[in-house]
Amino acid sequence: xxxxxxxxxxxxxxxxxxxxxxxxxxxxxxxxxxxxxxxxxxxxxxxxxxxxxxxxxxxxxxxxxxxxxxxxxxxxxxxxxxxxxxxxxxxxxxxxxxxxxxxxxxxxxxxxxxxxxxxxxxxxxxxxxxxxxxxxxxxxxxxxxxxxxxxxxxxxxxxxxxxxxxxxxxxxxxxxxxxxxxxxxxxxxxxxxxxxxxxxxxxxxxxxxxxxxxxxxxxxxxxxxxxxxxxxxxxxxxxxxxxxxxxxxxxxxxxxxxxxxxxxxxxxxxxx
Numbered sequence: 351x352x353x354x355x356x357x358x359x360x361x362x363x364x365x366x367x368x369x370x371x372x373x374x375x376x377x378x379x380x381x382x383x384x385x386x387x388x389x390x391x392x393x394x395x396x397x398x399x400x401x402x403x404x405x406x407x408x409x410x411x412x413x414x415x416x417x418x419x420x421x422x423x424x425x426x427x428x429x430x431x432x433x434x435x436x437x438x439x440x441x442x443x444x445x446x447x448x449x450x451x452x453x454x455x456x457x458x459x460x461x462x463x464x465x466x467x468x469x470x471x472x473x474x475x476x477x478x479x480x481x482x483x484x485x486x487x488x489x490x491x492x493x494x495x496x497x498x499x500x501x502x503x504x505x506x507x508x509x510x511x512x513x514x515x516x517x518x519x520x521x522x523x524x525x526x527x528x529x530x531x532x533x534x535x536x537x538x539x540x541x542x543x544x545x546x547x548x549x550x551x552x553x554x555x556x557x558x559x560x561x562x563x564x565x566x567x568x569x570x571x572x573x574x575x576x577x578x579x580x581x582x583x584x585x586x587x588x589x590x591x592x593x594x595x596x597x598x599x600x601x602x603x604x605x606x607x608x609x610x611x612x613x614x615x616x617x618x619x620x621x622x
Contacts, residue, residue: 351440358521359514366521373525377484377532386535386555386588389481397485399604403475404488410495418499421506422513431510444518447511449573451519454505456571459498461582464566467620469497471613474620477565478612480594480603482558487527493613526572530554538587545585549574552588560594 425431433443463473472493479486536551544550549570557568567584570576577583602608
């Protein structure tokens, strides 16, 4: 287990990018053979639009990621955070670290963005995609990244996350994001048991339904237990779903300029 964590403590930027892109490519190929929905769209154009948002995320990670790593170093040097205050086996620390970071890095900011109007308008870009596939997981406005990273840093302080576990969490979260957004057909007999503990593809697709109340459910990324605990869990056959948002025009979901301006467009109505 120590050698496992040593790998994550010393992982290179190239290896992290390989995990990110490798997972995306794997599910991209899988979508071609086991599609949930047969969208009538140009896959490469759709992917290109969403990957533009991925580029902005990577740039922000390069600019601000150094600060986050410094926070990890600080909590370890000062024995700060829950994991540093309680003695436990390393494997337990890893599980708890991933579990609680899923709350701070995903569930909490995601829930808040759905409840506060000006934050929701940044998150609308993610929900505006009418053809959800593996690339949709990368579709986040730069402003949303700042919200999520702020919550993540709070989580690092509270949990007491070392840098190796931070990189492990980031990679695990990325792989689950690909898995949950991928346009893959998962039979209910398999998907439902997965959703008892983890976020499954069918479970997350419910979150992308175009109207409430389904839009306001399933905020977790790795562990569905957070949604079950806070009663925000919902499940239905994905065949009953329609993607997008009822307050946006579907045909503008690939208009990049329009998408970047959504948070500042006062003509876009929202119930939040």
